[in-house]
Amino acid sequence: MTPDDSNLPRRDPLDAYAEGDRDAVDAARPDEPTEAEWDAMRRRIRDRLNPPTPAPARRNWRAAVLVAAGAATAAAVAWFAFVPAPRVEVVEVRPAVPEAPHDPLADFAVLPMATAEEVDVRRVPGAGWLPIGPDPLPNILALATTDEVELDDPDSVWPQVTLSPGDAPMIFAAKPR
Amino acid sequence: MTLAALTIPLAPPTDDALLARFAQGDRAALDDLFRRYRGVAYRVAYRLLGREADALDAVQDGFVNALTHLDRFGGRSSFKTWLLRVVCNAALDIGRQRKRHERVPQAPRDASPDRFGAGDPAPADAELVRADLRRAIDAALARLPVAQRQTFVLHVEGELTYREVADALGISIGTVMSRLFYARRRLKDLLAGYRQP
Known part of the structure; x- marks a missing residue:
């Protein structure tokens, strides 16, 4: 026997959405693109990630490149056969410096603010108040x-x-x- | 019992495995990642922008940027969190560009900011059909401050945990909870105005 919940008050779908209720969120889902639209997007993403390389203009260029590569390989083999190997140089490899966390306000100009040590109060115009105690902004002020x-x-x-x-x-x- | 009946279905490859294959130039891995996350990325982008065409652009930019800058991802969070963070940024960029090209009309000064205007449609029936429900939610979300909307959408539509939302936005869990609290309160207020014109 299953419990009969037909007598329970129905929860308002808008309230339920605001509360993040999964059923309400699913019921209000926007229509998704069609499979053809997804496929077109997938192809555009592929193209942007792997731009096509331009095809060679003429076929005889390919032959010329092959001949040049062959000549270069032959020259390299001859070089290594007759020239003594160079001394191996030890290069110090330093570990990569961890990337600093992204600062969302990096693009904005810094607003300079004086600290208590940088201000010397000589005279207070008017009356009714006296600067006393630490400055109210001892740390970075998040704007x-x-x-x-x-x-x-x-x-x-x-x-x-x-x-x-x-x-x-x-x-x-x-x-x- | 035949041998075929004993075969165990293979578990789908993990995101890490797909990313490793993608890094080696396997295009099928990209397709798998795309199919796995295109829906959630679209829902997040759509709820942030409120327009299908803009949302599609944001998803496309998001996938390209997330996969181009995998070195910044570095496996510190899940790929989904990283992708939704990048999609969010792409959506905000598109939203800003749209704002520059459009003149958004300001609400009249005597209009209550927490209620829908007289021009907004309101159904006479108590029962909201799906299209009405979506329209009401779109309109209400559009009136949330950007930071609250981003946080709410990542948590509710992106199905990210508080921790993941905090990672995606670079804020503390406390800030996530606070933004969610105010976003829900404001949403309820806005949606109540829709329900009871």
């Missing part, structure tokens, strides 16, 4: 890129903010009061 931030509706206290300023890292500063 979000526009890919990671979605700005829906900037508040009016913010300065002029471009909604899609490109892919550069960004810093939003509050408007001075």
